[in-house]
Amino acid sequence: MDRDTAFVQFLLRMGDNDLVLGHRVSEWCGHAPVLEEDIALANTALDLIGQTQMWLGLAGEIQGGKTADDLAFLRDAWDFRNVLLVEVPNGDFGRTLMRQFLFDAWHSIMLGRLLNSTDDRVAAITAKASKEVAYHLERSGDTVVGLGDGTAESHARMQSALDYLWPYVGEMFTSDEVDVEMVAAGIAPNPADLRAEFDALVQRILSEATLTIPEGAFAHKGGRDGRMHTEHLGHLLTQMQWLQRAYPEASW
Numbered sequence: 001m002d003r004d005t006a007f008v009q010f011l012l013r014m015g016d017n018d019l020v021l022g023h024r025v026s027e028w029c030g031h032a033p034v035l036e037e038d039i040a041l042a043n044t045a046l047d048l049i050g051q052t053q054m055w056l057g058l059a060g061e062i063q064g065g066k067t068a069d070d071l072a073f074l075r076d077a078w079d080f081r082n083v084l085l086v087e088v089p090n091g092d093f094g095r096t097l098m099r100q101f102l103f104d105a106w107h108s109i110m111l112g113r114l115l116n117s118t119d120d121r122v123a124a125i126t127a128k129a130s131k132e133v134a135y136h137l138e139r140s141g142d143t144v145v146g147l148g149d150g151t152a153e154s155h156a157r158m159q160s161a162l163d164y165l166w167p168y169v170g171e172m173f174t175s176d177e178v179d180v181e182m183v184a185a186g187i188a189p190n191p192a193d194l195r196a197e198f199d200a201l202v203q204r205i206l207s208e209a210t211l212t213i214p215e216g217a218f219a220h221k222g223g224r225d226g227r228m229h230t231e232h233l234g235h236l237l238t239q240m241q242w243l244q245r246a247y248p249e250a251s252w
Helices: 003-026 035-063 068-073 093-114 120-148 152-168 177-185 191-208 231-246
Strands: none
Touching (some): 003 035, 003 068, 003 093, 003 177, 003 231, 035 120, 068 231, 093 120, 093 191, 120 191
16 A cells, blocks of 8 residues: 555544544534533534544545545445444433543544654644544543442442443544554554553543443444445435535535
8 A cells, every 4th residue: 555545544543533423412402401512512622523524625635636525524434434333323311421522532642642643743733633623531530430430320320321432432443554654654543552541541531430341342343444334324425415415516
């Protein structure tokens, strides 16, 4: 795999994670349990979509003649490179916040490493995104603690959410030839090298939340390289892409 091809794949992974999770979180707009959470989740979704525009915009620039909109609205499910964690349905409020926390923990660590990227464009995107993600992590972590160490029902719901989502965590730390190229170029870290820091961060927060990390090392995977997505991604894209699909190249 040549470096430009690997670089585009890396950018798609970063952008697709943000895009798909941003769309998922936006589904809470108008439906969250209290007004404050409704506003907070909508703002988180907007942050993620804004980051998507930067990552996919750079990917389109390298590919030549493509825009972030082209990559967001004109690709099929098998062309997406997001991890499976971000495409699973929201479930209840507890599951949504647990997923957000697990992703935020990985995201903050990844962006922390990308600040030192040898590619100035990646470092510039990261400098903007890292401030938003630091707040995302602070907020999702506090909410996980509040619900986990709250009532008997909120604790049970958060433990159930963690049990369901934990098998999706491992994919964020898998490595392949794309990552080898990015490490060699100094553009991005090896995802596997982030795991120890992630585990320490997550364990600290979950302990405070009185939640127990499930045993077992099984990990769902296939999203990062497009080999296998869940059926849920197709339904999500149907909702997200219908306007451009119905009216190609529509503008206003």
